[in-house]
Each structure stands twice: as C-alpha cells, then as structure tokens.
Amino acid sequence: MSPTFNPRARNFTDDYVLVEKFCLKKYEFSHGDVVVFCSPSNHKEKHIKRIIALPGDWIGTTHNSHDDVLKVPKGHCWVEGDNSASSMDSRSFGPIPLGLVKGRVTHVVWPPQRIGLVERVFPQERVSSFK
Amino acid sequence: MVGLVGRLWNLQYKSIVKEASGKALAVAKFFCVLHVTNTYLCTFALAYGPNMVLTFNLTGDMFLAERLSIKFGKVGPGDIVLLRYPESPRKVMVKCLLGLESHSVTYVVDPMKSDRRDTVVVPKGHVWVEGDNIYNSRDSRQFGPVPYGLLEGKVFCKIWPPKEFGSLMKSGMKDPDL
Numbered sequence: 523m524s525p526t527f528n529p530r531a532r533n534f535t536d537d538y539v540l541v542e543k544f545c546l547k548k549y550e551f552s553h554g555d556v557v558v559f560c561s562p563s564n565h566k567e568k569h570i571k572r573i574i575a576l577p578g579d580w581i582g583t584t585h586n587s588h589d590d591v592l593k594v595p596k597g598h599c600w601v602e603g604d605n606s607a608s609s610m611d612s613r614s615f616g617p618i619p620l621g622l623v624k625g626r627v628t629h630v631v632w633p634p635q636r637i638g639l640v641e642r643v644f645p646q647e648r649v650s651s652f653k
Numbered sequence: 654m655v656g657l658v659g660r661l662w663n664l665q666y667k668s669i670v671k672e673a674s675g676k677a678l679a680v681a682k683f684f685c686v687l688h689v690t691n692t693y694l695c696t697f698a699l700a701y702g703p704n705m706v707l708t709f710n711l712t713g714d715m716f717l718a719e720r721l722s723i724k725f726g727k728v729g730p731g732d733i734v735l736l737r738y739p740e741s742p743r744k745v746m747v748k749c750l751l752g753l754e755s756h757s758v759t760y761v762v763d764p765m766k767s768d769r770r771d772t773v774v775v776p777k778g779h780v781w782v783e784g785d786n787i788y789n790s791r792d793s794r795q796f797g798p799v800p801y802g803l804l805e806g807k808v809f810c811k812i813w814p815p816k817e818f819g820s821l822m823k824s825g826m827k828d829p830d831l
Binding site for chain 1 (some may be wrong): 737738739740741743744776777778779799800801802803804
C-alpha cells in the first residue's frame, strides 16, 4: 500500500493506523475505502487494501496481458493495493466476500509526522456502476 | 443554620452519586463481559427454515455456538457451523461442513433434476458447506467453496425447545443414496 502507508521501503517504524468497526453493522462501503480483511487463502492473515469496486460494478482488469471486464458479484468487492506493481489483491485472488472485511482504516496514527486522515481515492476510469 | 443544612445536603448528594456510579459501573462491567463472551467465546443463535431439517426443526431452534474452535482451526467434516453468507454479509447461516481445504468433495449437482454428481477439490483457505436438506438449501453447491474467514462459530449445543436440549451428535459424512 505504498505510498499511502510505509512510503519508504526501510523505514524506522511501520505506520500504525486506526481501524473503525462501526462499518460492520451495515457493511456499507464506498469506492476508495481502505479496509482490513482476512485473506481468502489463509484466514489467519489480514491484509489492508483499497476497495475499488462494489457489488454490481463492472471493473476493468488486465489478465494474461489482455484486457478483461468483470462484474463484481453480489455481496463481494474488488480490492487493490495502491502499489500496483507488487500487491497481492483481487487481481490474483478475485473479488472477496464483504463478510471477510474486518474494519475500515480511517487515520494514520503513527509516526507523528504522518498523522492524518486516509483519503478516499480510486481509479474512476476503470470502474463503472450501472445500476 | 443554613450552613448545616447545606452540609447535610452535600453529604446525602455525595452518597447517592457514589452509589449510582457504583451501580452504573457494575452494569457497564457486565455488558463488557457479555460483549467479550459473545464476540470471542460463545454466542447463541436461532435457526429456522427448511435447509437443515435433519438437525433443526422447521419452526426454529435456539442453539449455542462457540467461536474458539474456529479461531484455532479445530473444525472438521461433519461439524455444524455458523457462517456469513458470501452473497450477503449481514446474514448468517447454519450449514454442515463437509470439506476443508485440499479435500475432495463429491456432491449431487441438482437433486431435483438428476443424480449427476460432480467432484471438486476445495482450494486453500476455503471450506465446503452444505445444508442437510439438499433439496432446499442454498450452499456451496450454488456459490462454491467459501473462504474460512467467513466462519463464525461451531454449533455444539441446542438450548430450545427444552425437550431437545443437549449436545448435537456429529452428523458424519452425508450419503445422498440413503
């Protein structure tokens, strides 16, 4: 998730973030939310990625060097890391069920010079939500 | 005279506030314990509907599900588990776990139409769940293996109706031919 978190490869300390769990009451997320979720291939690991597409959206991906458009199934979401070069995300394991999401990241709380809100950004050109 | 009344009033007021805050703290502690137990140890749930007809009644049974087995990975085929719907994260369902990761599961694709069976290997980090009532149950046969992270609890004891109180036997491997 570089450069949003841990912008430099060998930092003195890792970034610490605040994760809110009130979103788990309704499981309503927005495009660009950064979330914590259990990995679909190993429930003991947790990942932090950004939600790029919500249920019912069409997302453009590149698979085996040809472009593809996928529809995100009901109850699932498409997550991607900000650092697209090296990121284990939905481009490898597909859309994940929203039930795996364990919280939403709202702020960076450490180190002090990076304290602040985590912005909601996402590549609008790759997602279309026809309802 | 006014000073004495004032001091008596203060004393009474202080003891009321002290008692009230003591009781409020006790209630807060109770809810904290309840929340921690519910989230990390054991929860209860109500099951209704036709998809687990062999284990639960149609009209609704209440049972206890514990969460520690899920956390430590101590679930296996034959266990009845509580898990979130992959298609709807706010809903929780009760199903029978039939296969863990790398298990090979054979299932009847559409029991209403034919006896055709299919075999699938459960991928890493996923589980295969089915309802007892294969004719009327939405489970892994429709939406595929589910990630282990969606499991919420393992059912171990039925608490309502009272005459059926007790622990549930492991249902064992299901054989559609029976």
